[in-house]
Amino acid sequence: MRYDLLLRGGRVIDPRSGLDGVADVALHDGRVAAVGASLDAEGTLERDLAGCIVMPGMIDFHAHVYPAGTSLGVDPDALARRAGTTTWLDVGSAGAGNIAGLRDHVAARAATRVLAYLHVSFAGIFGFSREVMVGESWDLRLLEPAVCARVARENPDLVRGIKVRIGALTSGPHGLLPLHLAIEAAELAGLPVMCHIDRPPPTYAQVLETLRPGDILTHCFRPPPNAPLGGDGRVREACWQARERGVLFDVAHGMGSFSFAVAEAMLAQGFAPDIVSSDVHSLCVDGPAFDNLETMSKFLTLGMDLPSLVAAVSATPALKLGRPDLADLAPGSTGDVTVLELVEGDFTLVDVTGATRRTPRKLRTRAVVLAGRLWHEA
């Protein structure tokens, strides 16, 4: 058998099939064609990936990739070469009033895949820079659930959920009201909600208690105030209850939302995140977030095992997006593959509080395969 592309001899980690071992991955006609140890096959193009990690295409479930159209956007294709990302979820850069630009100027032109959560605020995140910071959930005239739901329904291939930002910095005095409006939009559109949390009010527990099964709390391992840990250092009871109800916990590192101390305490008490994402945007792409590969390296350093980490950036987000074709390397799946390598050295990782951890190994992108085509090689 002759395939378009044959990736030979890497450590293939495909959490959905339970595969973690040295194998070959064959791609043909844009899809995964075969996975197995020493495939008896040839590739029009072949790569020997001994020592590398071969995984389903990495999904960054919280990012801002609407450059020029918004002040916080970064270029998805340019960053994907470094980050190893094959699918970006832009969460709330755009609202009903400007999602058309994300579709026409970004998603339609990018080689990497761009999907979105639509902000319940009409203009999306419009006032975001070092000098100007205006919360888009603050002015309730912008939050019109019926309009958000209609535009979401008009763009089903692109819009996979509803975003809202609440907290003292983003919604001011309105407490849980913007979240209730986002849930109203989500009910009308039949979609999940992703809720950002910053400083109280509302409290971490109030937000979790309001979310529905299948909704997502983003910035879940943020430092105090509004950390997932109570004053006693224990995981809040509300976290366990929300997880039991089916609420998902997404990291979304960003410039203010990932603390080593919090993440260490959460992991030590058996509360790993469901989804690992970067919240990469223009103010944190050069640190402390950098990209999702850096966030993965941080969780690896904290002791999260590689198969769980791969699941948190591929299978789990793909299924949440309603895209099982992106979730694994099963034959017939969309041929998006991320190839990583673990490089050895003496690296310093930094969180949003300035705290650091040293590590002797870090993940680096070796290659990105999009729709069965070798799109980038380091």
Ligand SMILES: [Zn+2]
């Ligand atoms: Zn964000």
